Amino acid sequence: MNQTFTIKQKTKQIFVLLIPILITQLGMFSMVFFNTIMSGKYNSSDLAGVAIGSSIWSPIFTGISSILLAVSPIAAQRFGEKKSHEVTSIVKHGVYLSVFITILLIILGFFVLDPILDSMNLTARVQDTAFDYLVGLSFGILPLFIFNVLRSFIYALGKTRVIMIIMIISLPLNFLLNYVLIFGNWGFPELGGAGAGYATAITDWAFMAMTIFIVKKQEPFSSYPIFENMKEFSWEKCKEILKIGVPMGLSTFFETSMFAVVTILLSKFNVTTIAAYQSALNIVSFLYMIPISISMVQTVLVGFEVGAKRYKDAKQYSWLGVYLAILIAILTGLLVVAFRYQVAGFYSNETAVINLTANFLIFALFFQIADAIQATAQAALRGYKDVNIAFIMTLIAYWLICLPVGYLLANFTSLGARGYWIGLTVGLLAAGVALSLRLIYIQKRKFVGAAIKEVV
Known part of the structure; x- marks a missing residue:
C-alpha cells in the first residue's frame, strides 16, 4: 500500500x-x-x-x-x-x-x-x-x-x-x-x-x-x-485481538444465523416457495461477494491511514467504499432484474419455481443496495477499530427489525413469502443508516480529538 x-x-x-x-x-x-x-x-x-x-x-x-x-x-x-x-x-x-x-x-x-x-x-x-x-x-x-x-x-x-x-x-x-x-x-x-x-x-x-x-x-x-x-x-495481545474480534464475530454470526432462521420460518410454505427462495438467496449470496470484498479493502485502507494519522484520507477511503458498493449493487441488481427469468432458469426447470424466483429477484434489487450500505459502513468502522456500538446496532437491526417485520408481513398480509424479503431489506437498510451515522460521528471525533482511541 x-x-x-x-x-x-x-x-x-x-x-x-x-x-x-x-x-x-x-x-x-x-x-x-x-x-x-x-x-x-x-x-x-x-x-x-x-x-x-x-x-x-x-x-x-x-x-x-x-x-x-x-x-x-x-x-x-x-x-x-x-x-x-x-x-x-x-x-x-x-x-x-x-x-x-x-x-x-x-x-x-x-x-x-x-x-x-x-x-x-x-x-x-x-x-x-x-x-x-x-x-x-x-x-x-x-x-x-x-x-x-x-x-x-x-x-x-x-x-x-x-x-x-x-x-x-x-x-x-x-x-x-x-x-x-x-x-x-x-x-x-x-x-x-x-x-x-x-x-x-x-x-x-x-x-x-x-x-x-x-x-x-x-x-x-x-x-x-x-x-x-x-x-x-502474551494474554494482553490475545485480548487486544478478541476485544475487536469478538464483536465482529458476533455481528457476522447473527447476520448469518438470521438468514438460517428465515429459511426455517419459510418451511411452512409449499415446496415451490422454498425452492424459489433458496434459488434467489443463492443468487444474492453470489453477488454479495462484491460488497464483502470491498469491505475487506476498506478495513485495511482505513486502518492503514488511521495508523498513519492521516484522518482525511481515512475518511475519503471510507466513503469511496460505500459509494462504490452502492453503485455496483445498483448496476448488478438492475442486470439481474432485467434477466431475472433467464437467471432463475439456471436453478430450476419448473415454470412455477422460475416465475416465483424471478419475482423474488425484484425485491432482491433493493435488498442488495441496503446490504451494500451496511456491509461497507461497518467495514469502515472496523478500520477505526470501532466495533462494539456497531455490533449492538446490527444486532438490533437483524433480530429486532428484520425478523419481526418479515414475519408480520409474511404471515399477516397478502405478501406471503415476499414479506421476508421486505423485512430483510428494511432491517439491513436500518443497519446501514445507523452504521453510516456512527461512521460520521467517529470521523468527526477523530478530527476534533486528533487522537486514536479504542471505543469501548
Whole structure:
C-alpha cells in the first residue's frame, strides 16, 4: 500500500486491492458450490446431508473467522504507524488464538453435534452424511483458521494478489479431491457426501502450507518473523485481538444465523416457495461477494491511514467504499432484474419455481443496495477499530427489525413469502443508516480529538 493524494489515486488503489480479493471470495464460494453439486450428483440424500452440515458449519465458521480477521485492522494500523514488531506480535498471537479456538470448537462439537442432528428429525441416511461431512471438515479447522490469520496479515500489507494465486492453485485440487473421495475413483474410498468434507479439509491444509511458505520466504512478509520464537506469548495481545474480534464475530454470526432462521420460518410454505427462495438467496449470496470484498479493502485502507494519522484520507477511503458498493449493487441488481427469468432458469426447470424466483429477484434489487450500505459502513468502522456500538446496532437491526417485520408481513398480509424479503431489506437498510451515522460521528471525533482511541 502507498500513500495517496487524490481521489483518482485512492480509487485506483481500491481496485488494485479489490480485484484479487473478489476473485479469492468467488473461489471460496466455488468450493461450497463444488461440495453441493458433486454430492448431489452422487445421491440426493448425500446432497441433503451436505446441505444440513453446511448450514450448521457456516454461521460458526463465518463468526469465528471474523474474530480472527480482527488481525487485519489491528495490523494495518500498526503498519501505518511503522511498528513492524507490533505487526509481527499481533499476527503471532492470532495464530495462537487459532489453536485455542480450534481445540475449544472440537471439544464443543464432540458433545453437541449429535444432539443438534437428533433434534432435526432427519432420515438416518441424511443424518449420517451430515455427521460424517462435519467430521471430515473438522480435520481442516486448524489450518483454515491459521490461513485466515495469515490472509489478514497479507491483506494488511496490501498484497492481495498472493492469496488470489493460492486460491486459483487450490481450486483444481479441491475439485479433484471431491471427484475421487465422493465417488471413490482411482482406487480411493467411496465416501459419498462425507468425502466433500475430507476434500475441503485437505484443501485447507494446502492453503495453510502454501501461505506459510510464502510468509517465511517472500518479501515483504519474511521481514516479519512470525514463526520465530513461538514461545513469546502474551494474554494482553490475545485480548487486544478478541476485544475487536469478538464483536465482529458476533455481528457476522447473527447476520448469518438470521438468514438460517428465515429459511426455517419459510418451511411452512409449499415446496415451490422454498425452492424459489433458496434459488434467489443463492443468487444474492453470489453477488454479495462484491460488497464483502470491498469491505475487506476498506478495513485495511482505513486502518492503514488511521495508523498513519492521516484522518482525511481515512475518511475519503471510507466513503469511496460505500459509494462504490452502492453503485455496483445498483448496476448488478438492475442486470439481474432485467434477466431475472433467464437467471432463475439456471436453478430450476419448473415454470412455477422460475416465475416465483424471478419475482423474488425484484425485491432482491433493493435488498442488495441496503446490504451494500451496511456491509461497507461497518467495514469502515472496523478500520477505526470501532466495533462494539456497531455490533449492538446490527444486532438490533437483524433480530429486532428484520425478523419481526418479515414475519408480520409474511404471515399477516397478502405478501406471503415476499414479506421476508421486505423485512430483510428494511432491517439491513436500518443497519446501514445507523452504521453510516456512527461512521460520521467517529470521523468527526477523530478530527476534533486528533487522537486514536479504542471505543469501548
